[in-house]
Amino acid sequence: MSNYSLQDIQQLAFTGVEKGQPLIIAGPCSAESEQQTLDTAKAVSAIGVKVFRAGIWKPRTMPGGFEGVGDNGLRWLQRVRQETGMSIATEVATVEHVKAALDAGIDVLWVGARTSANPFAMQDLAESLHGHDHVTVLVKNPLTPDLDLWLGALQRLLNAGITRLGAVHRGFSSAGAHIYRNDPQWHIPFELRRLAPNMTLLCDPSHIGGKREYVEPLAQQALDMGFDGLMIECHCHPDNALSDSAQQVTPDALKGILNRLVVRSGLPIEDELALLRQQIDDCDHELLAVLARRMSVSREIGQFKKAHNLRVLQPARYQAVIHARLEEGKHLGLTGDFTQLIMQAIHEESVRQQLSL
Ligand code: PEP
Ligand code: MN
Numbered sequence: 001m002s003n004y005s006l007q008d009i010q011q012l013a014f015t016g017v018e019k020g021q022p023l024i025i026a027g028p029c030s031a032e033s034e035q036q037t038l039d040t041a042k043a044v045s046a047i048g049v050k051v052f053r054a055g056i057w058k059p060r061t062m063p064g065g066f067e068g069v070g071d072n073g074l075r076w077l078q079r080v081r082q083e084t085g086m087s088i089a090t091e092v093a094t095v096e097h098v099k100a101a102l103d104a105g106i107d108v109l110w111v112g113a114r115t116s117a118n119p120f121a122m123q124d125l126a127e128s129l130h131g132h133d134h135v136t137v138l139v140k141n142p143l144t145p146d147l148d149l150w151l152g153a154l155q156r157l158l159n160a161g162i163t164r165l166g167a168v169h170r171g172f173s174s175a176g177a178h179i180y181r182n183d184p185q186w187h188i189p190f191e192l193r194r195l196a197p198n199m200t201l202l203c204d205p206s207h208i209g210g211k212r213e214y215v216e217p218l219a220q221q222a223l224d225m226g227f228d229g230l231m232i233e234c235h236c237h238p239d240n241a242l243s244d245s246a247q248q249v250t251p252d253a254l255k256g257i258l259n260r261l262v263v264r265s266g267l268p269i270e271d272e273l274a275l276l277r278q279q280i281d282d283c284d285h286e287l288l289a290v291l292a293r294r295m296s297v298s299r300e301i302g303q304f305k306k307a308h309n310l311r312v313l314q315p316a317r318y319q320a321v322i323h324a325r326l327e328e329g330k331h332l333g334l335t336g337d338f339t340q341l342i343m344q345a346i347h348e349e350s351v352r353q354q355l356s357l
Contacts, residue, residue: 023229181210
């Protein structure tokens with residue numbers, strides 16, 4: 001096994017992608033049939049996409065969903081390359097997938113978020129890739145916002161001699177309802193860029209947003225922050241897609257998005273102010289989601305009080321809560337006045353909501 005460091009990873013180049021232009025990888029979440037795969041591929045190739053993605057082995061969170069077409073899809077991807085000239089990319093999660101994909105000559109393998117989170121799986125994948133240093137491997141961030149896990153996954157591949165590496169930011173899982181399907185936490189990919197400055201860093205706005213209307217604004221945001229390219233899910237008939245239907249765009253919509261995206265030069269990813277503002281936005285998204293969750297629990301309490309003939313306002317409980325929160329706030333470095341103001345506003349809204357039931 002070799003001893004490469006993250007500094008050894010070089011920028012990925014793909015035939016036909018001009019230097020300075022974002023690398024666009026597009027295609028369906030899943031290959032579903034030969035027809036759907038080829039129709040989508042021809043349509044995205046016609047708008048200038050050079051790398052086609054399609055999952056054939058699908059890691060689904062819950063059992064019983066569509067788990068991909070399996071090895072059959074490899075032939076369809078080969079046809080895509082023959083007929084359009086695009087490079088072909090698919091997700092691998094096991095040693096068997098890697099072997100089948102290498103035998104089929106797949107150009108780009110990506111490791112998904114559920115796999116990059118597992119060091120045993122990453123070690124197995126890395127060992128199965130040993131000696132195949134011509135292949136390009138993209139590593140999506142793990143589900144949890146843990147930079148070390150992401151770095152560790154990349155390092156295992158590097159140790160196996162794979163230097164054509166890139167990273168894909170697809171956001172992080174978080175509990176509760178949020179505006180985005182996966183929380184961007186942009187400071188994590190920024191830190192990765194600092195540690196591996198030459199590595200191609202892509203953004204996957206489809207999996208971050210989870211809804212097609214978020215793809216364009218997130219894609220623009222990513223380019224503004226200096227990401228090298230985008231992985232976008234695109235399907236000829238997104239509403240009928242067997243996986244990730246809500247976030248896939250049609251080839252026509254993709255064409256519009258790509259035409260409207262502005263590539264600004266000279267905006268370094270290290271732009272401190274942009275990074276800090278991004279963190280503020282992330283915090284605000286979290287705050288609103290937590291407040292919404294709190295109000296919903298509060299309404300449940302309201303229903304309980306109503307059912308049991310209890311008063312909405314319970315002064316002793318309120319005093320105890322305020323006291324505990326002031327103490328907690330103090331430990332976190334918040335002034336008493338501020339904590340009191342916030343807690344009062346939240347409590348007033350809770351009472352309003354319970355009274356209106
Ligand atoms: C995918 O790209 O379709 C996929 C399953 O992505 P992720 O691993 O980011 O969830
Ligand atoms: Mn998907």
